[in-house]
Amino acid sequence: MKKPIELTVNDELMQVEVEPQTTLLELIRDGLHLTGTKEGCGMGDCGTCIVLVDGKPVNSCLMLAADARGRSVTTIEGLAKGAELHPLQQSFIDQGAVQCGFCSPAMILSAKALLDEDPHPTEETIKRALSGVLCRCGSYKKIIAAVQAASPKES
Amino acid sequence: MKRLKPFAYREPKTLREAIRILVGEGPRAATLAGGTDLLVRMKQGVVTPSLLVNLKRIKGLDRIQRPKAGGLSIGTLSTIAALERSALVAKRYPVLAQAAGFLGSPSIRQLATLGGNVGRSSPAADMVPSLVVLKASVIAEGASGKREIPLDTFFKGPGQNALAPAEIITAIVVPDAAPSSGAAYVRLGRREGMDCALVGVAASLTLDGAGSVAEARLAMASCGPVPLRARGAEAFLSGGGLAEERLREAARLAAGETSPISDMRACADYRREMVEVLAYRALAAAVQTDRKAR
Numbered sequence: 001m002k003k004p005i006e007l008t009v010n011d012e013l014m015q016v017e018v019e020p021q022t023t024l025l026e027l028i029r030d031g032l033h034l035t036g037t038k039e040g041c042g043m044g045d046c047g048t049c050i051v052l053v054d055g056k057p058v059n060s061c062l063m064l065a066a067d068a069r070g071r072s073v074t075t076i077e078g079l080a081k082g083a084e085l086h087p088l089q090q091s092f093i094d095q096g097a098v099q100c101g102f103c104s105p106a107m108i109l110s111a112k113a114l115l116d117e118d119p120h121p122t123e124e125t126i127k128r129a130l131s132g133v134l135c136r137c138g139s140y141k142k143i144i145a146a147v148q149a150a151s152p153k154e155s
Numbered sequence: 156m157k158r159l160k161p162f163a164y165r166e167p168k169t170l171r172e173a174i175r176i177l178v179g180e181g182p183r184a185a186t187l188a189g190g191t192d193l194l195v196r197m198k199q200g201v202v203t204p205s206l207l208v209n210l211k212r213i214k215g216l217d218r219i220q221r222p223k224a225g226g227l228s229i230g231t232l233s234t235i236a237a238l239e240r241s242a243l244v245a246k247r248y249p250v251l252a253q254a255a256g257f258l259g260s261p262s263i264r265q266l267a268t269l270g271g272n273v274g275r276s277s278p279a280a281d282m283v284p285s286l287v288v289l290k291a292s293v294i295a296e297g298a299s300g301k302r303e304i305p306l307d308t309f310f311k312g313p314g315q316n317a318l319a320p321a322e323i324i325t326a327i328v329v330p331d332a333a334p335s336s337g338a339a340y341v342r343l344g345r346r347e348g349m350d351c352a353l354v355g356v357a358a359s360l361t362l363d364g365a366g367s368v369a370e371a372r373l374a375m376a377s378c379g380p381v382p383l384r385a386r387g388a389e390a391f392l393s394g395g396g397l398a399e400e401r402l403r404e405a406a407r408l409a410a411g412e413t414s415p416i417s418d419m420r421a422c423a424d425y426r427r428e429m430v431e432v433l434a435y436r437a438l439a440a441a442v443q444t445d446r447k448a449r
Contacts, residue, residue, distance in 0.1 A: 042198060
């Protein structure tokens with residue numbers, strides 16, 4: 001039976017109806033047509049479904065949409081400001097950190113959560129923060145470089 | 156897309172209501188906390204609960220606090236990420252923050268709960284060995300009231316525990332650590348992120364005034380049907396000093412007290428050898444954390 005929930009997605013407050021078995025991932029892709037969020041394994045192993053909930057990365061395939069009630073969800077579509085890309089998005093392009101691109105939304109969102117908390121992370125910290133996302137192209141080196149390059153410069 | 160089959164679903168607002176629903180539904184009901192394990196097994200069709208009782212609308216179950224009587228009380232819905240970040244945990248029980256950092260990945264830790272990690276009762280549970288050496292207990296509530304179950308008698312087999320039907324874990328409580336004591340958790344996986352423990356060993360050492368071991372505790376993950384204690388090694392360490400060869404002998408004894416399985420992650424012989432290596436490292440690290448504390 002569908003139930004209405006209220007939540008914020010990419011800064012927009014909305015009301016949606018969800019079934020108990022609807023995952024946050026299904027709501028985002030099938031309900032809201034925000035297809036930047038990917039489903040890889042659907043079992044919490046690959047991390048490509050990662051979105052930010054209240055600023056922290058979660059596997060949206062393992063979270064019921066009902067539990068997103070009252071929370072703020074950020075998907076990859078929510079990062080750019082109009083035509084201006086988020087510094088991490090631009091950095092991934094500049095560093096060539098994208099091969100097939102399937103893991104990029106999750107990598108970028110995981111990196112955003114990290115940089116929001118720790119603007120100047122060590123390489124080891126970056127690796128730990130990204131450890132929940134698999135890149136089957138093996139672009140890890142460039143992905144790490146892209147996160148380092150996107151770290152705000154000391155002023 | 157991997158979908159969950161439709162299920163009956165409730166979001167009780169109080170513990171009492173949750174227990175009443177569970178009693179009414181019978182043994183095929185399941186409680187939902189973080190969902191990182193249950194929802195996977197539901198997608199796989201391994202479990203098919205008749206009713207899912209989501210505990211997350213019950214207020215106060217995610218508190219990490221120090222009760223007036225001392226120690227630490229960790230609400231069942233506390234996430235592993237919250238344990239990793241808690242200043243209270245870092246100050247008094249750094250081994251728990253350390254163990255939290257091994258579980259899954261940052262995004263899994265954001266969802267997964269301590270109550271879920273204990274209640275799932277997997278022999279590989281990363282939080283359990285550290286909780287066992289810290290003498291933690293499970294607080295469970297059911298229709299007939301509240302009770303406390305020492306964690307080292309809680310586990311009954313892979314996925315099985317001492318909870319009665321319709322009983323809910325509400326908190327994990329840990330007593331104050333002895334003044335001169337240290338603890339550490341060391342674990343091995345196939346890779347550093349996103350894998351369950353191939354072997355995990357937690358050690359705690361409490362010293363007497365003369366610098367001898369007053370009490371030692373060693374607990375191991377993925378070494379048998381339940382999280383195991385190495386009681387022989389603990390007894391051997393008691394009353395003696397901290398010389399390297401004594402720690403090594405204790406580690407050798409601990410390896411002999413395991414009954415690991417062979418699976419896709421490792422064979423039993425390899426696991427047993429790694430217990431010896433890890434138990435020594437955990438003991439040596441426990442000595443270090445004690446020295447730092449003083």
